Amino acid sequence: MSSSLRRGALAASAIAFSVAALSACGAGNNSQTLEIKPDNAATSVGDIKVQNATVITQPDLTSTGPAVVSATIFNTGTEPETLQSIVVAGTGKTAELHATKTQPLTIPGGGRLILGGKDNASAVLGSSREAVQDGNAQKITFTFSRAGDVSLRAFVVPAESFFTGWGPSAVPSASASASASSSVSASGSGSPAAGSTASASAKGGKKNKQSASATPSDSASASTNAG
Template sequence: MSSSLRRGTLAAAVIAFSIASLAACGAGNDAQTQEIKPDNAATSVGVIKVQNALVITQPDVKATGPAVISATLFNNGTTAQTLDSISVEGEGTAQLTPASGKGKLTVPAGGSIVLGGKGNASAALTSPSQTVLNGSLQKVTFSFSETGDVSLGAFVVPAESYFTKWGPSDIPSAPASPATSPSESATGSPSPSESASGKPGSTESSSSEATASASAEQ
């Protein structure tokens, strides 16, 4: 196993508990009392804190679907701030979608929001390149309306096991089975040689039946 994959496995094991704890309380109003010291990516600038930051890829390494950024964002200030963008170094800017599906993504004053997972806001990299490797560390920058840029290194993990519910909602389905070929669709139909072999329905069989009927009448 490569060192990068070992790092990814270790990171996934260490951070699972801290993400679960944060997700359970991330939607409340008292962000100060919700804070948990995580073992994974976390940082703060001014009144903004970012915890449990991850880049979660498709469960199948051969898949070409989107990757998502998962994190919990705290605002310990007295004024709400909007999250204007999230960028991953070398990958560009993620597509942000609030939990409501429209409008700006806002972190309330004295509150927090969760990115990733059912019913939460989302941040997706629609076409991640091959540099987003499982087990690697990617620089992720969160840009807020008042605080500005908040950057940190986030582990890249696949949407497997615990991380399935935090990973991409758009997962490519398995390739469809090949269509039946003309030769296969005709299998089972009598061939010309079979039609002349005396099997029911053949010309020879009909002639034999006619002869037998004539003999019976005589």
């Protein structure tokens, strides 16, 4: 075989091997492409899988309103699991869990629980702006009835862009509340004063009217005495 034919055969073999290797990367349960992890918080403990866990804060940095925990939880087992609590490290607070008719906190076998978003269950975290800061990756611990504690680190992001529909409902800031309270107080204290003035004016008018009605008789009496 000539040297050119040998080089051609070697090149063809190399190409065939490369194609086979690339095909193997994307095939089967142990494929290399499955090793690529998404850029979000996810973990698995026993039959529980937590995905897309995120702490979403108020979009206004000066707001003292609550934050929420958003996540999708899967129960891959056959027995039901109940979400009992959620704690964000550093806050010293436990999130308030609220179920809905369509999203109970008990996850049936093979079911899922969605936290956050319209008509879904929610996990509301009281104001902890000093502990929950945008850009952090903070530890969250989910506690379940059977699986126990499931912990992972989740990003803290403001309720903007994609997270707007999943974030906490807006609440008035402290300054706005104080301003509104002052306005109500001022209007309330001003009303009685206005009423008192009007009452005093009415009484004064009544007295003046009585004085006016008495004047003709006094004049007549004075004329008679003079005569």
